[in-house]
Amino acid sequence: MIDLDNLTIKKANEAFKNKEYTPRELTEEYLKVIDKRNGSVNAFREVFTADALKRADEAGDLFAKNKATILTGIPIATKDNILIKGHIAGASSKILENFVAPYDATAIARLREAGAVFLGRTNMDEFAMGSSTENSAYGPTHNPLDETRVPGGSSGGSAAAVAMNGALIGLGTDTGGSVRQPGALCGLVGFKPTYGAISRNGLIAMGSSLDQLGTLTKNVDDSEIIFNAVRGTDKMDSTSFYPDTKYEIPKKLTIGVPRNLLEGLDTEVADNFEESIGRFEDNGFIVKDISLPNLKYALAVYYVIMPAEVSSNLARFDGVRYGVHKEGKDLLEDYINSKTEGFGRETRRRIMLGTYVLSSGYYNAYYNKAVAVKDLIRADYDSAFKDVDLVLTPTTPTAAFLLGEKTSDPLKMYLEDVFTVPANISGNPAISIPSGTVKVGEVELPLGVQLVAPHYQEDLLFNISKNFLGE
Numbered sequence: 001m002i003d004l005d006n007l008t009i010k011k012a013n014e015a016f017k018n019k020e021y022t023p024r025e026l027t028e029e030y031l032k033v034i035d036k037r038n039g040s041v042n043a044f045r046e047v048f049t050a051d052a053l054k055r056a057d058e059a060g061d062l063f064a065k066n067k068a069t070i071l072t073g074i075p076i077a078t079k080d081n082i083l084i085k086g087h088i089a090g091a092s093s094k095i096l097e098n099f100v101a102p103y104d105a106t107a108i109a110r111l112r113e114a115g116a117v118f119l120g121r122t123n124m125d126e127f128a129m130g131s132s133t134e135n136s137a138y139g140p141t142h143n144p145l146d147e148t149r150v151p152g153g154s155s156g157g158s159a160a161a162v163a164m165n166g167a168l169i170g171l172g173t174d175t176g177g178s179v180r181q182p183g184a185l186c187g188l189v190g191f192k193p194t195y196g197a198i199s200r201n202g203l204i205a206m207g208s209s210l211d212q213l214g215t216l217t218k219n220v221d222d223s224e225i226i227f228n229a230v231r232g233t234d235k236m237d238s239t240s241f242y243p244d245t246k247y248e249i250p251k252k253l254t255i256g257v258p259r260n261l262l263e264g265l266d267t268e269v270a271d272n273f274e275e276s277i278g279r280f281e282d283n284g285f286i287v288k289d290i291s292l293p294n295l296k297y298a299l300a301v302y303y304v305i306m307p308a309e310v311s312s313n314l315a316r317f318d319g320v321r322y323g324v325h326k327e328g329k330d331l332l333e334d335y336i337n338s339k340t341e342g343f344g345r346e347t348r349r350r351i352m353l354g355t356y357v358l359s360s361g362y363y364n365a366y367y368n369k370a371v372a373v374k375d376l377i378r379a380d381y382d383s384a385f386k387d388v389d390l391v392l393t394p395t396t397p398t399a400a401f402l403l404g405e406k407t408s409d410p411l412k413m414y415l416e417d418v419f420t421v422p423a424n425i426s427g428n429p430a431i432s433i434p435s436g437t438v439k440v441g442e443v444e445l446p447l448g449v450q451l452v453a454p455h456y457q458e459d460l461l462f463n464i465s466k467n468f469l470g471e
């Protein structure tokens with residue numbers, strides 16, 4: 001029996017090297033758990049059993065030949081919007097149902113090169129729009145810690161996969177919190193790097209100025225290892241860049257808490273957050289109040305810019321080449337019928353919102369204004385970082401909520417992202433780390449706190465998060 005609960009990349013790598021078990025045996029162990037739990041959790045849309053075992057065998061050969069890397073034989077679950085050559089990438093949407101990826105996403109190609117094993121593709125909110133994975137066209141994912149609750153979203157499938165021991169690593173995408181929020185709700189580390197740090201080539205776009213690949217892992221070190229393997233400039237994505245400079249981590253670190261954003265928090269979340277502050281202080285950090293005055297507009301800005309980009313990115317899905325196709329009496333009706341059938345409610349809502357804010361009569365009033373406030377939000381962080389090294393908030397305003405609890409009220413659902421969207425708007429790196437559990441009704445549910453750092457200072461995030469978790 002392999003102790004999957006406490007497994008990390010480094011431990012698995014040691015075990016492979018010491019021949020305690022083979023990459024194939026590890027992959028088989030995860031496949032067994034998936035077999036047992038996926039029926040009710042619905043973390044995976046598809047398990048690549050044959051392919052995964054083949055790659056695991058190849059990983060074994062690499063160890064035998066002394067050609068293995070730290071990632072050789074490491075089993076990874078990938079969100080359904082990340083392209084893996086030869087496999088379907090459907091973004092959990094009917095409109096992309098049969099789309100087979102013709103190439104690897106750059107991040108996947110880099111992990112493939114390093115010898116990683118791809119276990120399968122995970123369920124998600126359709127096109128990554130949602131905070132609970134209830135917007136998938138293929139049914140919701142359940143939180144493996146309490147199956148009556150949501151795992152968060154939109155990368156809820158990848159989070160659930162890792163939380164149920166169905167994969168060592170989960171890959172997700174984060175446009176407004178979709179890695180950090182499910183990380184918090186499933187008791188995991190959820191990490192979103194600086195915008196552009198990882199190539200977006202081969203990710204199905206949602207909001208191109210906000211999207212970033214991110215990781216869901218059981219500890220910070222695993223996120224760091226994956227990040228270092230996939231980051232960096234890629235000629236296929238002109239927004240990708242990572243500097244070579246190493247930033248010195250200061251000896252005495254100051255953490256800023258924007259109190260103005262924290263009013264009206266649930267008591268469990270507020271108490272957990274205060275305890276976390278105490279933990280940072282006990283570990284020798286200075287914690288002080290800061291003001292980020294424009295962050296109160298972040299959610300409003302996000303829900304203008306994101307749908308605008310969604311409406312433009314999703315215009316290409318017309319039901320002609322793959323996915324749902326519904327005949328009409330002419331071409332226009334073909335499009336209307338196919339899009340009506342192929343896109344779910346939330347996706348259609350956002351396309352309409354986006355089309356509205358971009359239309360000529362409203363462009364200045366909404367889109368242009370949101371873009372102007374985006375700059376102010378970024379400037380708020382820049383000025384805060386003159387004074388403090390990191391910004392700390394809770395990751396989410398609540399612990400995992402019940403399935404169905406927020407589906408009828410989109411605004412309530414959007415509020416889930418209140419603490420996570422600012423870092424996408426400003427492009428700063430951010431991480432959610434587990435901060436203990438709270439009792440909700442009869443169950444203990446995990447919460448997370450979020451740290452945000454200046455651009456490209458991922459090392460600082462990893463370092464402080466490890467300190468907090470005692471890694």
Ligand code: GLN
Nearest residue numbers: 128129130175176177178
């Ligand atoms: N929950 C947010 C939304 O629905 C964030 C999604 C994401 O990060 N992909 O837009």
